Amino acid sequence: xxxxxxxxxxxxxxxxxxxxxxxxxxxxxxxxxxxxxxxxxxxxxxxxxxxxxxxxxxxxxxxxxxxxxxxxxxxxxxxxxxxxxxxxxxxxxxxxxxxxxxxxxxxxxxxxxxxxxxxxxxxxxxxxxxxxxxxxxxxxxxxxxxxxxxxxxxxxxxxxxxxxxxxxxxxxxxxxxxxxxxxxxxxxxxxxxxxxxxxxxxxxxxxxxxxxxxxxxxxxxxxxxxxxxxxxxxxxxxxxxxxxxxxxxxxxxxxxxxxxxxxxxxxxxxxxxxxxxxxxxxxxxxxxxxxxxxxxxxxxxxxxxxxxxxxxxxxxxxxxxxxxxxxxxxxxxxxxxxxxxxxxxxxxxxxxxxxxxxxxxxxxxxxxxxxxxxxxxxxxxxxxxxxxxxxxxxxxxxxxxxxxxxxxxxxxxxxxxxxxxxxxxxxxxxxxxxxxxxxxxxxxxxxxxxxxxxxxxxxxxxxxxxxxxxxxxxxxxxxxxxxxxxxxxxxxxxxxxxxxxxxxxxxxxxxxxxxxxxxxxxxxxxxxxxxxxx
Numbered sequence: 001x002x003x004x005x006x007x008x009x010x011x012x013x014x015x016x017x018x019x020x021x022x023x024x025x026x027x028x029x030x031x032x033x034x035x036x037x038x039x040x041x042x043x044x045x046x047x048x049x050x051x052x053x054x055x056x057x058x059x060x061x062x063x064x065x066x067x068x069x070x071x072x073x074x075x076x077x078x079x080x081x082x083x084x085x086x087x088x089x090x091x092x093x094x095x096x097x098x099x100x101x102x103x104x105x106x107x108x109x110x111x112x113x114x115x116x117x118x119x120x121x122x123x124x125x126x127x128x129x130x131x132x133x134x135x136x137x138x139x140x141x142x143x144x145x146x147x148x149x150x151x152x153x154x155x156x157x158x159x160x161x162x163x164x165x166x167x168x169x170x171x172x173x174x175x176x177x178x179x180x181x182x183x184x185x186x187x188x189x190x191x192x193x194x195x196x197x198x199x200x201x202x203x204x205x206x207x208x209x210x211x212x213x214x215x216x217x218x219x220x221x222x223x224x225x226x227x228x229x230x231x232x233x234x235x236x237x238x239x240x241x242x243x244x245x246x247x248x249x250x251x252x253x254x255x256x257x258x259x260x261x262x263x264x265x266x267x268x269x270x271x272x273x274x275x276x277x278x279x280x281x282x283x284x285x286x287x288x289x290x291x292x293x294x295x296x297x298x299x300x301x302x303x304x305x306x307x308x309x310x311x312x313x314x315x316x317x318x319x320x321x322x323x324x325x326x327x328x329x330x331x332x333x334x335x336x337x338x339x340x341x342x343x344x345x346x347x348x349x350x351x352x353x354x355x356x357x358x359x360x361x362x363x364x365x366x367x368x369x370x371x372x373x374x375x376x377x378x379x380x381x382x383x384x385x386x387x388x389x390x391x392x393x394x395x396x397x398x399x400x401x402x403x404x405x406x407x408x409x410x411x412x413x414x415x416x417x418x419x420x421x422x423x424x425x426x427x428x429x430x431x432x433x434x435x436x437x438x439x440x441x442x443x444x445x446x447x448x449x450x451x452x453x454x455x456x457x458x459x460x461x462x463x464x465x466x467x468x469x470x471x472x473x474x475x476x477x478x479x480x481x482x483x484x485x486x487x488x489x490x491x492x493x494x495x496x497x498x499x500x501x502x503x504x505x506x507x508x509x510x511x512x513x514x515x516x517x518x519x520x521x522x523x524x525x526x527x528x529x530x531x532x533x534x
Contacts, residue, residue: 011222014201018218020051025216026121035123043083062169064362078192081168082352086281091153094305101299115152125161127179128350132281138344139284161186165233169242170353178350180237191230202230245366251338259411262371267326269361274307276355282348308332316420318447382407389430390456406489412476425462425470427484431455434480439473458511463487
């Protein structure tokens with residue numbers, strides 16, 4: 001049927017020739033088309049000039065630490081799950097120059113790089129990947145600060161989505177409510193239909209731009225049988241997921257089990273290679289690097305992807321905040337599945353399974369959640385733990401119950417930093433078991449321990465005083481268990497009930513005075529030349 005005849009149609013059919021016409025229509029509009037193609041024994045995203053560039057007849061065999069391409073036995077163009085790359089690579093490039101500086105005689109000029117004006121059309125975007133793009137939109141576009149480079153690429157992007165006709169061995173999008181059917185956020189959506197007498201695509205327009213492009217492509221109205229066949233493709237995919245993970249309570253599950261022995265188990269297998277964060281379609285962490293030429297007249301600043309699995313990522317003067325594989329894996333997984341919800345209002349996982357497939361040792365995020373769920377750590381109630389600490393001795397029971405709402409049970413490994421000098425002072429701690437060294441950095445000497453905090457004592461007072469920044473480093477000397485109080489939460493309760501505030505001050509002032517007196521004695525040990533005596 002001719003162009004324009006089905007302008008308002010919900011579902012239409014295009015043939016292989018029609019799909020080629022769609023690519024040509026996008027090219028005429030000035031889009032660079034990026035889609036799936038076979039390269040280096042994987043299905044990757046690259047430039048697409050014609051349907052001949054698509055992975056015709058190929059599928060992927062995926063499992064933990066395993067990816068192989070195999071022949072399907074038919075001519076399907078989209079008969080695979082997802083490959084190692086995501087659309088993040090094009091919207092949030094792994095390497096991007098931010099600005100360059102030039103020095104000429106006595107003049108120095110700094111020239112920011114302009115955002116890309118290239119118009120991108122993405123072909124073959126899966127439902128989970130659309131959800132991932134939406135998540136990154138929240139990261140880069142919502143709030144006070146917008147990433148101009150991401151915004152420029154995202155604003156002009158044209159998305160041709162594909163409903164999944166095959167679930168990969170590591171897929172669990174159904175568990176995350178992110179697939180396999182695309183629901184929104186696309187311009188055009190395809191469902192591939194392959195039968196004995198037909199190879200066609202049911203196509204749906206999801207935007208005015210999508211409808212305008214479809215009007216330029218030969219198509220006809222879909223029959224009821226074809227609509228039912230397309231639905232059957234999606235339904236068949238939904239019940240054949242390679243993995244599953246209960247996600248309705250995973251945030252609470254993980255935050256209740258921060259001390260679970262499973263973190264040690266997974267740390268013994270994790271290589272900290274960062275593969276999972278590199279292939280993840282939602283991870284967004286970056287670092288910046290400055291380079292100069294040998295003359296010193298030209299400098300550039302580059303932004304590149306980084307990972308919370310690297311030691312340098314959380315490095316502050318004196319060491320890394322997360323020195324162990326245990327702490328880094330726990331940070332990644334609890335952020336992805338739990339605190340991401342607090343930060344951005346949704347989970348950071350879309351169930352694509354890439355982190356499982358491309359982990360060299362096959363660590364499976366769904367299995368880690370299942371293992372924690374199967375044997376949750378049984379801990380005492382936080383109120384019971386509070387009553388055992390000298391800090392609350394003599395405190396009214398109603399006050400104990402009130403402040404318990406701001407508290408949680410935490411644990412730190414030996415040599416793990418609890419907080420660093422200059423970091424946000426948003427917690428204070430009641431030490432239950434263990435020892436914590438308070439350190440300051442001395443130029444030419446390195447970290448200097450000026451005090452140790454032991455079981456039954458209080459750690460941290462900067463949460464009381466604006467601008468709420470830590471005045472020193474606090475490092476666990478040995479395995480240390482503590483009760484952590486959310487400073488903002490407790491300040492608000494003190495403001496609402498001044499009796500609570502008075503009780504807090506009564507308990508903070510004596511140890512603070514004692515530590516000031518100890519600091520005075522330490523000052524007397526300083527030589528006339530200013531060097532510390534030990």
